Amino acid sequence: MGEALAKTLQDVKIKLALDGLIMYESGAEVEVIRNLPFVTNSFYVIRSFAPRQATSLQDMAGNIIETPGPRLKLPTPYSPRNTFRIITSVANQLVQVDSVLMQKLEQWVANKTGLRTNRAKPDFEFWLLKRSEGHGFFAFRLSHHKAYDKILQKGELRPELANVLCRLSEPAPDELFLDPFCGSGAIPIQRAKHFPKGLVIASDFDEQKVGALKARVKALGLTKRIVVRHDDALNLTRYKPDSIHKIVTDPPWGHFTQTSSPIAEFYARMLGEFARVLRPGGRSVIVTGETTALDDALSNTSRGLEVKQRFNILLSGKKAGVYVLTKKAG
Numbered sequence: 001m002g003e004a005l006a007k008t009l010q011d012v013k014i015k016l017a018l019d020g021l022i023m024y025e026s027g028a029e030v031e032v033i034r035n036l037p038f039v040t041n042s043f044y045v046i047r048s049f050a051p052r053q054a055t056s057l058q059d060m061a062g063n064i065i066e067t068p069g070p071r072l073k074l075p076t077p078y079s080p081r082n083t084f085r086i087i088t089s090v091a092n093q094l095v096q097v098d099s100v101l102m103q104k105l106e107q108w109v110a111n112k113t114g115l116r117t118n119r120a121k122p123d124f125e126f127w128l129l130k131r132s133e134g135h136g137f138f139a140f141r142l143s144h145h146k147a148y149d150k151i152l153q154k155g156e157l158r159p160e161l162a163n164v165l166c167r168l169s170e171p172a173p174d175e176l177f178l179d180p181f182c183g184s185g186a187i188p189i190q191r192a193k194h195f196p197k198g199l200v201i202a203s204d205f206d207e208q209k210v211g212a213l214k215a216r217v218k219a220l221g222l223t224k225r226i227v228v229r230h231d232d233a234l235n236l237t238r239y240k241p242d243s244i245h246k247i248v249t250d251p252p253w254g255h256f257t258q259t260s261s262p263i264a265e266f267y268a269r270m271l272g273e274f275a276r277v278l279r280p281g282g283r284s285v286i287v288t289g290e291t292t293a294l295d296d297a298l299s300n301t302s303r304g305l306e307v308k309q310r311f312n313i314l315l316s317g318k319k320a321g322v323y324v325l326t327k328k329a330g
Contacts, residue, residue: 054136
């Protein structure tokens with residue numbers, strides 16, 4: 001993620017990198033940061049606390065209140081009519097703090113900014129949070145992710161994750177890119193919208209999904225970038241050996257969509273096809289919640305695919321893994 005930030009923003013200095021969080025310095029415009037396609041939420045950090053300092057939210061709040069200083073310079077325009085609230089969180093879980101202390105912290109923010117408190121429907125949010133690793137932060141929220149449960153189709157990846165998966169494939173100009181389990185098209189759309197030109201092929205065995213994606217691609221004006229096909233990911237005979245540069249995909253996990261064979265066998269056949277059509281040195285990025293099945297398929301399948309990286313993530317509240325595979329040269 002640090003590399004992605006360095007390529008997108010100017011003069012980036014990484015200050016701290018944790019699981020799912022990067023603290024950095026940049027002179028980029030706020031709107032640019034708000035619209036980073038690979039970031040779910042962005043915050044402007046007002047205070048950070050090392051683990052030895054962040055013993056509790058109460059101690060952090062007390063430290064903030066007792067620290068003298070000038071008015072807060074928020075990175076976005078506002079007026080005295082605007083309102084705020086403070087959200088408190090420990091290890092990604094919302095928690096409550098002592099009501100008297102919260103009122104003092106709210107008054108501190110009001111005095112430093114001129115904003116008014118509104119705990120119900122504010123214009124802005126400040127977050128006081130402690131991470132599971134022990135680090136603490138008091139930050140002003142810059143962006144809000146969309147209510148994806150109302151926007152995305154069932155099983156569709158969030159665009160930020162799809163963007164990250166594409167980045168892990170190391171996109172390059174004029175390459176042949178394939179998502180053979182394209183579903184509603186989250187991955188191909190991100191590849192076509194945000195990365196160098198090249199042919200993006202999106203295919204799926206479900207004819208209904210293929211038809212819906214064709215309409216979506218047309219509506220987005222991406223028909224010159226994305227080719228949508230009805231195809232079987234376990235039988236990619238239309239592609240010659242060593243012809244595909246990158247494969248990025250979210251294959252079935254066997255939870256919502258039944259696979260044609262047991263999941264470990266399904267993944268073994270899938271990897272066999274990927275290894276056949278990938279160019280030597282080509283990359284495949286796979287996300288799945290069935291990590292044991294994919295691990296077994298990888299260990300029992302000697303087809304020249306090598307695991308370069310693996311990341312553990314939470315996807316829709318479920319544990320999942322992201323695998324970056326390369327095809328050995330020769």
